Amino acid sequence: MSKYWSDLVTQLQPYTPGEQPSMTNITKLNTNENPFGPSPLVLSAMASILNQDLRLYPPPGADGLKEAVAKYYNLNANQVFLGNGSDEVLAHVFNGLLKQSEPLLFPDISYSFYPVFCKLYDINYKKIPLTDDLSLDLENYKRPNGGIIFPNPNAPTGRVLPLKAIEQLLKRNQHSVVVVDEAYIDFGGQSAVALINQYDNLIVVQTMSKARSLAGMRIGYALGSAQLIEGLERVKNSFNSYPLGHLQIAAGIAAFEDEAYFDDTRKQVIASREWLSAQLKGLNFDVLPSAANFLFIRHEQNSADAIAAQLRNLGIIVRHFKQPRIEEFLRITVGTEAQNRQLINALENLLE
Ligand SMILES: Cc1ncc(COP(=O)(O)O)c(C=O)c1O
Numbered sequence: 001m002s003k004y005w006s007d008l009v010t011q012l013q014p015y016t017p018g019e020q021p022s023m024t025n026i027t028k029l030n031t032n033e034n035p036f037g038p039s040p041l042v043l044s045a046m047a048s049i050l051n052q053d054l055r056l057y058p059p060p061g062a063d064g065l066k067e068a069v070a071k072y073y074n075l076n077a078n079q080v081f082l083g084n085g086s087d088e089v090l091a092h093v094f095n096g097l098l099k100q101s102e103p104l105l106f107p108d109i110s111y112s113f114y115p116v117f118c119k120l121y122d123i124n125y126k127k128i129p130l131t132d133d134l135s136l137d138l139e140n141y142k143r144p145n146g147g148i149i150f151p152n153p154n155a156p157t158g159r160v161l162p163l164k165a166i167e168q169l170l171k172r173n174q175h176s177v178v179v180v181d182e183a184y185i186d187f188g189g190q191s192a193v194a195l196i197n198q199y200d201n202l203i204v205v206q207t208m209s210k211a212r213s214l215a216g217m218r219i220g221y222a223l224g225s226a227q228l229i230e231g232l233e234r235v236k237n238s239f240n241s242y243p244l245g246h247l248q249i250a251a252g253i254a255a256f257e258d259e260a261y262f263d264d265t266r267k268q269v270i271a272s273r274e275w276l277s278a279q280l281k282g283l284n285f286d287v288l289p290s291a292a293n294f295l296f297i298r299h300e301q302n303s304a305d306a307i308a309a310q311l312r313n314l315g316i317i318v319r320h321f322k323q324p325r326i327e328e329f330l331r332i333t334v335g336t337e338a339q340n341r342q343l344i345n346a347l348e349n350l351l352e
Pocket residue numbers: 031032084085086087088111151155181183206207208209215219220
């Protein structure tokens with residue numbers, strides 16, 4: 001606290017990201033990173049631009065990457081907005097599109113950055129409770145609103161909504177922007193990108209941090225109608241002209257070009273998720289159905305807090321949200337096969 005802080009800064013409740021421990025001999029299953037490294041093509045593309053040209057500013061619109069994303073999704077380049085991680089993209093979406101007189105709606109159990117952005121940008125919001133089994137029911141969003149945002153698959157539950165339900169929401173909610181945060185969509189579920197050319201109030205936000213193994217590069221994007229994207233460009237160009245550097249642009253383009261690697265690694269993550277889910281059920285965990293690269297689990301007899309602490313003593317870090325409704329759950333990122341086996345062995349011993 002300082003007397004020099006503005007009232008706004010004094011009142012902020014910043015987001016706390018999952019821990020990035022400095023120890024190397026740790027099994028890190030707490031922040032939904034990909035267990036596989038990026039495509040070798042990404043590494044060579046980055047190496048090839050490590051030269052004197054780094055003295056130059058990058059293209060402000062990160063044009064080559066914008067075109068690669070547009071091509072991949074069969075959109076025009078003016079339907080793509082890029083940012084420094086999808087967190088930054090989301091920040092501009094909140095600031096530029098979701099600050100309206102009616103409240104913004106989002107699930108009570110969801111990505112915990114949403115209420116933080118609302119505080120930062122002074123956005124009126126209302127949390128809509130998930131159902132008792134932690135499902136997202138879009139029927140509960142039939143109320144006046146200045147926008148709707150939810151992750152699909154949802155985080156931290158992993159549950160996914162069918163495209164049909166999202167289309168129905170878009171049909172009956174044409175007066176405000178609907179944002180589908182698809183950070184995990186490549187691990188399961190149908191992307192709402194298919195609806196962009198029919199609904200000009202739809203924004204789909206995606207990231208290269210998860211299925212494309214590039215959390216360390218900070219690349220996210222929004223896809224939508226040219227008018228909505230232009231609104232985001234106006235915000236970005238009033239904030240930071242160059243959110244993506246040369247290395248990020250090169251890495252992003254190469255990752256989109258290596259479709260074989262992307263498909264192979266995400267299929268392996270999906271197969272590991274199913275294996276892990278079956279093993280955990282065998283140890284008496286409730287495992288929510290997940291379309292993401294993590295599982296949300298609860299044990300019949302043992303508290304989440306105790307399990308997380310015991311795993312930590314064994315060098316395995318998982319995520320525990322000490323938050324009403326979900327304090328008995330743990331969120332576990334799908335790791336490498338060896339990490340997943342290590343987790344199951346550790347749990348077998350702990351729960352004996
Ligand atoms: C639902 C959701 N949206 C967005 C993000 C942000 O991802 P990034 O800023 O790495 O693109 C995350 C990160 O965990 C997430 O879980």
